[in-house]
Amino acid sequence: MQQEFSKAEKFWMNFKLYQLWRFIVLNLKIYTVAVQSKRK
Amino acid sequence: MAKILIIGAGFAGHTAALYLGSKIGRKHEVTVVSNRDVFSYLPSWVWVGVGHMKPEKTVFKLKPVYDRKNIRFVHAAVKEIHPDAGDQYVLADEVGSGRETRLDYDYLVIAPGPLLNFAGTPGLGPENGFTHSICSYPHAIKTRDAYLALCERMKKGEKVKIVIGTGHPMATCQGAAFEYIVNVHKDLVKKGLRDKADILWLSNEPALGDFGVNGVQIKRNGHMLRSEEFIKSVFNDHGIRYQIQTGVTKVEEGKIHWQNYEGEEGVTEFDFAMLIPQFKGQPFKYIGKDGSDIASKIVNPAGFVLVDGKYGLPYPELAQTPEAWPAKYQNPSYPNIYAAGIAFAPPGPISKPFTNKNNLAIAPAPPRTGMVSGTIGRVVAMNIIDAVNGREPSHHESMTEMVAACVASMGDSLWDGSAVTIVMRPVVPDRKKFHNEYGRDLFISHLEMGLSGAWMKFMLHHTFMWKFKARPGWTLIPE
Numbered sequence: 001m002q003q004e005f006s007k008a009e010k011f012w013m014n015f016k017l018y019q020l021w022r023f024i025v026l027n028l029k030i031y032t033v034a035v036q037s038k039r040k
Numbered sequence: 041m042a043k044i045l046i047i048g049a050g051f052a053g054h055t056a057a058l059y060l061g062s063k064i065g066r067k068h069e070v071t072v073v074s075n076r077d078v079f080s081y082l083p084s085w086v087w088v089g090v091g092h093m094k095p096e097k098t099v100f101k102l103k104p105v106y107d108r109k110n111i112r113f114v115h116a117a118v119k120e121i122h123p124d125a126g127d128q129y130v131l132a133d134e135v136g137s138g139r140e141t142r143l144d145y146d147y148l149v150i151a152p153g154p155l156l157n158f159a160g161t162p163g164l165g166p167e168n169g170f171t172h173s174i175c176s177y178p179h180a181i182k183t184r185d186a187y188l189a190l191c192e193r194m195k196k197g198e199k200v201k202i203v204i205g206t207g208h209p210m211a212t213c214q215g216a217a218f219e220y221i222v223n224v225h226k227d228l229v230k231k232g233l234r235d236k237a238d239i240l241w242l243s244n245e246p247a248l249g250d251f252g253v254n255g256v257q258i259k260r261n262g263h264m265l266r267s268e269e270f271i272k273s274v275f276n277d278h279g280i281r282y283q284i285q286t287g288v289t290k291v292e293e294g295k296i297h298w299q300n301y302e303g304e305e306g307v308t309e310f311d312f313a314m315l316i317p318q319f320k321g322q323p324f325k326y327i328g329k330d331g332s333d334i335a336s337k338i339v340n341p342a343g344f345v346l347v348d349g350k351y352g353l354p355y356p357e358l359a360q361t362p363e364a365w366p367a368k369y370q371n372p373s374y375p376n377i378y379a380a381g382i383a384f385a386p387p388g389p390i391s392k393p394f395t396n397k398n399n400l401a402i403a404p405a406p407p408r409t410g411m412v413s414g415t416i417g418r419v420v421a422m423n424i425i426d427a428v429n430g431r432e433p434s435h436h437e438s439m440t441e442m443v444a445a446c447v448a449s450m451g452d453s454l455w456d457g458s459a460v461t462i463v464m465r466p467v468v469p470d471r472k473k474f475h476n477e478y479g480r481d482l483f484i485s486h487l488e489m490g491l492s493g494a495w496m497k498f499m500l501h502h503t504f505m506w507k508f509k510a511r512p513g514w515t516l517i518p519e
């Protein structure tokens with residue numbers, strides 16, 4: 001069971017280029033599901 | 041011409057008003073009555089509470105927006121609802137003059153937000169108690185002032201005890217308290233004062249990371265990751281102590297009294313506490329044609345509006361009955377009355393409730409703020425548009441279908457800030473549709489922490505202020 005974040009996890013959490021990628025992915029994910037909801 | 045009256049201008053009421061005003065406001069009368077003449081973007085009050093955002097950046101005047109969208113605005117506090125056919129109206133006292141005003145309606149949306157029940161816990165709250173809250177605009181400002189004064193004490197070398205969490209055994213909105221505790225931690229780190237503060241998370245959740253929604257579960261690299269482990273890691277990483285399964289029963293100056301699942305009673309000392317109160321429905325009077333009190337036909341004992349849900353199921357049965365959750369938010373006794381946001385009565389808790397040996401129920405109430413509120417506001421508006429146009433209300437979205445995204449800020453810096461991004465579908469587990477023990481879509485559900493979340497939170501503040509001001513393209517922005 002995870003109790004503390006590892007050094008590698010902390011690195012990726014603040015690695016700007018990777019986070020930019022996550023930002024795009026998360027936005028697309030949230031937008032896609034929210035738009036599906038709007039059609040109901 | 042139909043008269044549509046909306047009580048409240050928060051996430052739910054304001055969303056409903058914008059859709060109704062835009063789509064049918066020219067042909068029909070759309071009125072919003074609210075005791076506040078501003079819209080407040082509540083999610084950013086966690087930043088107000090640590091002095092990182094000016095309070096005025098979280099609010100804007102409603103009337104100019106409503107003037108553009110064919111919506112009439114009445115600045116008044118509602119006191120009575122008269123729902124019987126033939127003579128349907130609402131009585132309100134105008135803010136300022138105190139003059140009584142009568143507002144007739146054909147369709148009514150009740151979306152006034154919660155009554156912050158500080159009185160439910162003796163000694164709780166900033167007005168008649170000893171704790172703070174970020175649940176209202178003046179409270180967030182008062183919390184900021186108290187927090188900054190505390191920082192001054194720490195700068196002089198004083199060690200302090202900070203307690204953040206829930207202030208009632210049945211409180212909800214743990215997410216806001218979580219955001220606040222991690223923002224306080226980050227702010228103290230930046231100020232070089234973290235070693236002067238002992239920070240405790242005190243909550244009524246059955247498990248860490250429960251957030252009143254039975255936690256969030258995701259599949260990552262082939263393994264299941266639960267929000268309990270995730271939040272535990274956050275707290276361990278930040279040196280935040282935690283005490284869960286605890287209901288606060290009373291607060292005195294510097295002392296929080298509580299009971300836990302085992303029935304043990306205890307006292308926690310504090311120098312600064314931000315505890316979320318219990319939420320109740322607004323105490324409107326519901327009066328029949330003959331002058332009788334007909335509240336029981338419209339609201340439950342807590343003041344939440346009864347809608348098209350299946351009420352009274354015991355928790356184990358409710359957890360297996362997704363169709364018990366309302367989908368149209370329409371009152372069964374008065375089908376022209378809808379409730380949106382926190383105002384509707386949920387059929388029961390999402391998280392497993394618990395009653396200890398002293399008969400104290402410790403159970404988080406279902407959260408229905410933010411995205412959930414906005415979505416319900418839209419569903420209600422679309423159904424009223426259907427009804428006004430002579431069609432059966434066709435729109436529906438229950439919390440067992442609804443997706444919710446929550447970005448919990450953990451520091452607002454766009455360079456080294458962070459946030460937990462949570463996506464869950466559905467908000468209320470549906471074990472009939474999703475055949476896993478969690479009742480959730482594990483492909484869509486998401487839990488992630490990082491700098492991208494801080495960018496998301498910043499972006500959400502600005503895009504939602506744009507949306508709620510009904511600027512061009514506002515309908516393209518999801519609720």
